Amino acid sequence: MSSSTTDPTGQSYRVLQNRINTNIEILYKRYENILSLAPLTLERRDAEGRVIAHDKKDKTLAMAEAFQMETHASAMIRAAEDLLALTRSLKEAWIFGQIGGDEDVVKKIRAETDMDAAVVGEKLVEKVTKEVVGDF
Amino acid sequence: MPDPPPLSLSLRPWPINLNPDSSEQLPSLISRIQAQYGHFRGVSEASLEAEIASASDPTATTDSNTTPPPQLHPEPSSPPPSPPNTGFQSTLDSTSSANNVANPNEPTDAAKAKAEMLETLMSAHEDAMLMLDYLSLLVSQHQPEMGTATMSPALKQVVKPGTLGWDRVTRKIDPKAYTVDDKVTRSWKRAGLESAASALLDASKTLVTRIEKEQKYWEQVKAIRDEGWTVVRHPKEKNVLAVRYGFAESGDMFREKGIGALRMKDDGSVVMDDVGVTGIHGNALLRVRIMKNGETIGISVQKERRNGVPGSLRDQIERARNFIYDDELFFELCREARLLAHVGVRTEEGSVAIDLADQRCIIIDMQPLDTDLTDPSDLLSSLTPNDSETAQAILTTLRILLSYCHRASYHRRSQPPPPITPNKPKPPPLSLLRPIATHLFHQTSISNLRLILTKLSKSALAAGFPRAGLGFTISPYIHLAEKAKSPEFMKQENGVEKTIKLFSDALESVATVTLPGKVHCAIKIRTRLQPAWMGTKFSVTVTAGNSSDKDVVGEVDGESIKQQQHAEFWMIEGVGDYIQLCLERGIVREILTWKLGWRQEVEDGEIAKSIDGVARKVRVAVGRNGVSVTEGVTGGRDEIWVWGEDWGGDPEGRGLREVLERSRKKTAP
Numbered sequence: 099m100s101s102s103t104t105d106p107t108g109q110s111y112r113v114l115q116n117r118i119n120t121n122i123e124i125l126y127k128r129y130e131n132i133l134s135l136a137p138l139t140l141e142r143r144d145a146e147g148r149v150i151a152h153d154k155k156d157k158t159l160a161m162a163e164a165f166q167m168e169t170h171a172s173a174m175i176r177a178a179e180d181l182l183a184l185t186r187s188l189k190e191a192w193i194f195g196q197i198g199g200d201e202d203v204v205k206k207i208r209a210e211t212d213m214d215a216a217v218v219g220e221k222l223v224e225k226v227t228k229e230v231v232g233d234f
Numbered sequence: 235m236p237d238p239p240p241l242s243l244s245l246r247p248w249p250i251n252l253n254p255d256s257s258e259q260l261p262s263l264i265s266r267i268q269a270q271y272g273h274f275r276g277v278s279e280a281s282l283e284a285e286i287a288s289a290s291d292p293t294a295t296t297d298s299n300t301t302p303p304p305q306l307h308p309e310p311s312s313p314p315p316s317p318p319n320t321g322f323q324s325t326l327d328s329t330s331s332a333n334n335v336a337n338p339n340e341p342t343d344a345a346k347a348k349a350e351m352l353e354t355l356m357s358a359h360e361d362a363m364l365m366l367d368y369l370s371l372l373v374s375q376h377q378p379e380m381g382t383a384t385m386s387p388a389l390k391q392v393v394k395p396g397t398l399g400w401d402r403v404t405r406k407i408d409p410k411a412y413t414v415d416d417k418v419t420r421s422w423k424r425a426g427l428e429s430a431a432s433a434l435l436d437a438s439k440t441l442v443t444r445i446e447k448e449q450k451y452w453e454q455v456k457a458i459r460d461e462g463w464t465v466v467r468h469p470k471e472k473n474v475l476a477v478r479y480g481f482a483e484s485g486d487m488f489r490e491k492g493i494g495a496l497r498m499k500d501d502g503s504v505v506m507d508d509v510g511v512t513g514i515h516g517n518a519l520l521r522v523r524i525m526k527n528g529e530t531i532g533i534s535v536q537k538e539r540r541n542g543v544p545g546s547l548r549d550q551i552e553r554a555r556n557f558i559y560d561d562e563l564f565f566e567l568c569r570e571a572r573l574l575a576h577v578g579v580r581t582e583e584g585s586v587a588i589d590l591a592d593q594r595c596i597i598i599d600m601q602p603l604d605t606d607l608t609d610p611s612d613l614l615s616s617l618t619p620n621d622s623e624t625a626q627a628i629l630t631t632l633r634i635l636l637s638y639c640h641r642a643s644y645h646r647r648s649q650p651p652p653p654i655t656p657n658k659p660k661p662p663p664l665s666l667l668r669p670i671a672t673h674l675f676h677q678t679s680i681s682n683l684r685l686i687l688t689k690l691s692k693s694a695l696a697a698g699f700p701r702a703g704l705g706f707t708i709s710p711y712i713h714l715a716e717k718a719k720s721p722e723f724m725k726q727e728n729g730v731e732k733t734i735k736l737f738s739d740a741l742e743s744v745a746t747v748t749l750p751g752k753v754h755c756a757i758k759i760r761t762r763l764q765p766a767w768m769g770t771k772f773s774v775t776v777t778a779g780n781s782s783d784k785d786v787v788g789e790v791d792g793e794s795i796k797q798q799q800h801a802e803f804w805m806i807e808g809v810g811d812y813i814q815l816c817l818e819r820g821i822v823r824e825i826l827t828w829k830l831g832w833r834q835e836v837e838d839g840e841i842a843k844s845i846d847g848v849a850r851k852v853r854v855a856v857g858r859n860g861v862s863v864t865e866g867v868t869g870g871r872d873e874i875w876v877w878g879e880d881w882g883g884d885p886e887g888r889g890l891r892e893v894l895e896r897s898r899k900k901t902a903p
Contacts, residue, residue, distance in 0.1 A: 132427075132430055135426075136423070136427060138419060138420060138423055154416065154419065155419060156415075156419070157415050157418045157419045157422060160418075160419040160420075160422040160423050160426075161422050163423070163426065164422050164423060164425060164426025164427075164429075165426070167426045167427060167429075167430045168426060168429055168430055168433070170430070171429075171430035171431075171433045171434050172433065174434065174437075175433065175434065175437040178437065178438075178441055179437075179441070182441065182444065182445065182448075185448075186448065189452055190467075190475070193455065193456070193459060193465055193475075194465075194466070194467065207462075215732075215733050216732070216733065218733060219732060219733030219736065222733070222737075223711075223714050223718075223736065226710060226711045226714070227709065227710060227711045227712065227714060227715070228710070229707055229708065229709050229710075230680070230684060230707070230708040230709075230710065231705075231706075231707050231708075
């Protein structure tokens with residue numbers, strides 16, 4: 099499985115798609131495996147492949163199969179977590195794709211400030227240049 | 235209880251204990267003991283008894299089967315770490331509690347645990363290798379290449395590959411064992427299935443919660459980003475987002491500090507963490523105080539503009555931004571204040587102070603946000619709303635100016651860079667204090683001048699001169715009109731920058747004074763705190779109107795006052811004196827026009843007349859008290875009249891003209 103800490107925008111779309119498909123496949127396959135290991139009996143086939151008898155499985159075999167089932171289960175969990183990590187890296191890529199936030203918001207604020215500043219400036223100039231007549 | 239033996243650190247490696255009985259170990263052992271306990275010569279009865287006492291003290295001793303209590307006769311002490319196969323569990327229990335005061339050579343719990351882990355791992359490894367050998371031997375019978383590849387060389391030497399065979403054996407199945415086996419099989423299977431199922435279910439639950447958390451987190455992060463904040467990757471930690479609230483145009487010091495990490499709390503909501511301390515002042519904002527005679531008469535209010543709910547993420551970010559802004563502002567202020575030390579700006583630790591006239595000074599410092607006004611009791615009484623407003627205005631202006639400086643540096647950065655030189659030029663200090671100080675000094679000059687002129691005018695009025703011929707007008711900031719029309723100024727499109735540019739640089743005002751005798755003074759006040767000359771300059775131009783060139787009004791320092799005289803002063807007192815002088819001259823001129831027979835001889839302020847052969851002199855002087863006229867005969871008694879601003883010098887309330895006419899009448903035959 100590819101590492102999820104690097105920026106996935108470096109990888110192509112195809113790689114991401116492959117990753118998703120792989121993970122989904124893992125989920126299916128492993129589940130199948132668990133189910134296939136579940137029965138207590140083993141089928142005995144004859145030369146043509148037809149089922150002739152069911153033999154009980156040995157306890158050691160059962161233990162081994164139990165271990166295998168656990169392994170498959172954890173593989174499924176890992177695949178699901180990888181999908182989650184994939185979504186997270188996609189979100190990160192999206193958020194970094196546009197740097198600096200929306201330009202429109204900033205522009206609007208700037209225009210308003212400019213107008214306010216012009217008005218304030220005029221008023222200030224008026225007030226300040228008011229003549230002081232000698233009053234005595 | 236005696237002190238535990240001090241920890242001695244030796245840089246020599248531990249001796250390899252290949253031959254425990256070897257006598258080579260002895261010298262190194264002796265040197266170690268000497269380093270730890272002191273030389274043999276230092277052994278005394280008291281020290282030995284102390285050793286014994288500490289040895290028998292249960293809290294200081296370790297267990298008997300580990301290191302023996304420290305003894306001074308040479309005995310091979312077991313080198314640490316003790317070999318892992320000797321009674322591990324017991325040593326762990328007994329020495330864990332005594333480890334603090336035990337012999338520091340004793341291996342710690344961590345070392346013991348590590349050794350134990352290594353041991354079990356080694357045995358597991360050996361088991362696995364043995365199994366591998368066995369299986370490969372089996373396999374090698376049927377598939378020699380595969381089998382022999384995995385067989386270990388030792389096995390290949392002992393047993394030839396392919397020598398182990400196998401076959402299935404049918405044996406009688408014990409029914410009881412059969413059922414037991416069956417049960418065991420079932421239970422194993424079931425346990426396996428259950429564990430797999432529960433693992434999957436648990437994982438799904440945690441995944442669901444994680445997904446919800448992530449969703450919430452990302453919603454909030456998106457909301458922040460939509461407001462315009464920049465979200466970046468955290469520079470130091472991986473997989474952590476951060477929001478940049480610092481300013482891109484800050485100096486080098488502050489640029490790295492403007493990042494806050496966005497961390498996820500338990501329920502997924504975002505909390506902003508402060509990455510890098512925001513300046514030395516922490517959570518502090520700028521504060522401006524106006525002090526008079528040591529008392530605070532005006533103080534600015536730390537009102538933060540909160541747009542969001544307090545405690546929300548947006549609020550946190552804005553707060554952090556405010557703090558870092560004020561931090562940078564204060565830093566730049568301190569840097570600039572060093573330049574202006576000769577104009578009356580003082581820097582003390584943690585504050586910048588501007589000295590104004592009239593015992594007032596403005597103090598700028600940082601106030602921590604969490605503490606309220608430090609001394610509420612004595613502050614409230616002396617505060618005046620006017621001065622508090624001034625303080626608030628100064629604070630706001632400082633912030634606006636910093637923003638303006640940021641823009642200016644942005645413009646500068648957008649220009650093509652200058653050619654590269656070996657030494658990198660340091661950025662000049664931003665002009666934050668200078669516009670404010672310029673304005674304040676200018677205002678002070680104007681008001682002082684106004685006082686002086688008012689006083690003089692009142693005195694002249696009291697002396698009876700007509701109001702029409704007196705007066706003054708002060709036009710402050712006349713440079714604005716001119717500057718606003720300059721072409722470079724009209725190029726600026728930005729309203730904010732336009733406004734600020736108007737008020738930076740030099741400030742100029744003009745006062746026109748009309749004095750009796752048709753004397754006009756034009757005083758140009760220019761305040762400027764730029765490197766060319768720093769301070770306030772007064773340029774006075776005096777015109778004696780309605781005079782032909784032959785009319786010489788008088789003399790100043792040996793020079794006749796011609797039609798237009800020009801003088802420059804740096805202090806307001808000089809201007810005051812000069813205007814007083816002009817008033818004297820003006821009054822004398824006026825008196826001369828009354829044609830009372832007085833004649834001016836070429837001396838300052840004095841006119842003379844000769845009546846009946848007696849030379850009477852009248853001296854006009856303008857001083858602090860007002861207009862004073864001294865009349866007298868040489869050798870006789872002088873009569874003095876003084877007209878001040880609020881009172882007339884003559885008990886009968888007569889003006890100067892009446893006084894002079896009366897004196898003329900008096901002496902007329």
